[in-house]
Amino acid sequence: MPINVANSNVVTVGVGDYKIVRAPKLLKTLLGSCIGVALYDSTTKIGGLLHIMLPKRENNATQKASKYADSGISVMIDHMVNNAGACRASLTAKVFGGACMFLVGNPLFDIGRRNEDEVRRVLQEEDIRILAHRTGGNKGYQILFDTNTGKITCGIFGEAPEEY
Amino acid sequence: MKRVLVVDDACVVRMIIKGVLESNGFQIAGEAKNGREALSKYMELKPDAVTMDIIMPEADGIQGLKDILGFDKHAKVIMVSAIDQRESLMEAIRAGASDYIVKPFEDERIVTALKRVLGES
Amino acid sequence: MQITENHLRVINIIFGLSIDHASRTLSKTLKTGAKIEMVRASVIDISKITEQMNENPREVSGAFVSLEGDVPLKLLFLIPLQGVFRLTDLFMRKPLGTTTEFNEFTESVVQEVGNILASSISNVMVSDFGVKTSLSSPTVRNDFAGTIFSMFVMEEAMITDDLLLIETRFEVSKTELECCLFLLPRISSLEATIGKIEVCK
Numbered sequence: 001m002p003i004n005v006a007n008s009n010v011v012t013v014g015v016g017d018y019k020i021v022r023a024p025k026l027l028k029t030l031l032g033s034c035i036g037v038a039l040y041d042s043t044t045k046i047g048g049l050l051h052i053m054l055p056k057r058e059n060n061a062t063q064k065a066s067k068y069a070d071s072g073i074s075v076m077i078d079h080m081v082n083n084a085g086a087c088r089a090s091l092t093a094k095v096f097g098g099a100c101m102f103l104v105g106n107p108l109f110d111i112g113r114r115n116e117d118e119v120r121r122v123l124q125e126e127d128i129r130i131l132a133h134r135t136g137g138n139k140g141y142q143i144l145f146d147t148n149t150g151k152i153t154c155g156i157f158g159e160a161p162e163e164y
Numbered sequence: 165m166k167r168v169l170v171v172d173d174a175c176v177v178r179m180i181i182k183g184v185l186e187s188n189g190f191q192i193a194g195e196a197k198n199g200r201e202a203l204s205k206y207m208e209l210k211p212d213a214v215t216m217d218i219i220m221p222e223a224d225g226i227q228g229l230k231d232i233l234g235f236d237k238h239a240k241v242i243m244v245s246a247i248d249q250r251e252s253l254m255e256a257i258r259a260g261a262s263d264y265i266v267k268p269f270e271d272e273r274i275v276t277a278l279k280r281v282l283g284e285s
Numbered sequence: 286m287q288i289t290e291n292h293l294r295v296i297n298i299i300f301g302l303s304i305d306h307a308s309r310t311l312s313k314t315l316k317t318g319a320k321i322e323m324v325r326a327s328v329i330d331i332s333k334i335t336e337q338m339n340e341n342p343r344e345v346s347g348a349f350v351s352l353e354g355d356v357p358l359k360l361l362f363l364i365p366l367q368g369v370f371r372l373t374d375l376f377m378r379k380p381l382g383t384t385t386e387f388n389e390f391t392e393s394v395v396q397e398v399g400n401i402l403a404s405s406i407s408n409v410m411v412s413d414f415g416v417k418t419s420l421s422s423p424t425v426r427n428d429f430a431g432t433i434f435s436m437f438v439m440e441e442a443m444i445t446d447d448l449l450l451i452e453t454r455f456e457v458s459k460t461e462l463e464c465c466l467f468l469l470p471r472i473s474s475l476e477a478t479i480g481k482i483e484v485c486k
Binding site: 012013014015016017028029030031032033034053054063064066067101102103108111139140141142157 | 331332333334335336337338339340342344424426427428429430431432433435436438439440442443445446
Binding site: 173174175176177179180219220221245246247248249250251267268 | 310313314373376377389390393394396397400401404405407408411412417420421422
């Protein structure tokens with residue numbers, strides 16, 4: 001069931017991109033096998049939402065870093081702290097998506113799980129605690145991140161939205 | 165009453181073809197949703213004729229046609245496909261198809277083709 | 286590869302003709318006026334186009350088809366879930382309002398419309414431009430539009446940040462069906478594709 005938001009404060013994030021906002025703005029995106037990494041600093045009410053597509057950047061040096069878990073998370077942290085003014089030590093994470101959207105035999109079959117594994121590894125390395133997560137399954141996710149509260153409303157296709 | 169096996173991966177197309185044939189004096193022997201299933205249904209049901217889609221998962225209609233003719237060289241198989249291309253048509257003719265109908269088709273086209281291949285026209 | 290104005294000119298002609306043909310075929314299938322018009326062929330950043338798709342959290346049904354051969358491309362036919370009922374009624378020649386629930390038949394209507402559109406486009410490529418193509422059987426998914434569109438572009442987005450996307454406007458007369466048809470040619474094969482067609486030399 002879609003989360004309906006008719007609000008000019010809502011900023012939408014596309015695949016392989018990230019957006020950083022401050023309260024009262026909200027961030028939203030839609031996910032399948034991609035992972036949405038929401039970072040939040042409750043002291044400044046600054047939030048960032050990264051929509052990563054693949055686990056590792058590997059040899060794709062010409063492509064945007066924010067598409068990959070192993071490069072995108074650090075890029076967003078750097079931007080949040082050094083440009084937007086978030087407090088590095090206060091950052092916490094919430095993680096959504098990583099569904100199995102492709103059929104057996106497709107090279108992308110388990111990309112959702114691999115994305116999640118890499119996101120967890122990087123967040124641990126960055127020493128950022130995951131406060132909540134909803135991952136896996138085989139349906140799309142719609143998430144709405146409220147930087148006033150740090151709460152995330154997550155709607156999975158065919159299910160009622162829940163708050164995290 | 166002549167019995168026809170209807171093969172298409174889309175159940176709505178099977179339903180439409182069944183409706184057209186039943187209202188024109190044919191009996192539906194059975195249905196199949198790919199080339200492999202078509203062969204096993206053909207062997208089991210021994211229909212008088214087959215309508216066969218081409219683009220289907222697992223085994224396509226050309227493979228189904230070849231397999232059915234391998235089992236029964238007198239089988240009457242009419243290809244019914246949205247592919248309107250010389251190469252596909254030639255492949256079907258070479259493999260032994262009795263006719264080739266392009267989707268979307270007029271109801272009469274499929275009825276006339278079946279009557280002709282079954283010697284009823 | 287660098288996509289030039291000349292490439293886009295050729296792509297516009299090839300896909301414009303293919304889409305016109307698909308439009309006529311769909312009209313014949315549904316026995317009502319269906320008009321599919323090519324809006325644009327453009328090179329667009331993956332984040333920008335998916336951001337646009339994610340703006341509107343619609344629930345849709347989508348049919349995916351892959352064309353392989355000289356012109357490798359992916360096709361996506363999208364229709365809002367509520368529109369699937371009307372499309373089914375048109376396809377089955379029933380009065381609008383007859384179909385009221387999702388089932389195997391409604392899904393197979395989306396599947397078959399995807400098949401008819403892809404086959405029609407492939408037929409023009411073969412007959413008018415002399416290229417070879419082969420089609421996959423369509424797969425159908427119901428989900429959020431943004432999620433389905435991401436699945437559609439995923440493989441291409443693994444190798445490039447920019448997509449060559451062909452967008453269309455889609456109208457079916459006497460209905461309010463808001464369908465979309467997208468074509469996504471594989472950028473890495475474009476040089477070879479245009480070389481095959483031999484109109485750009």
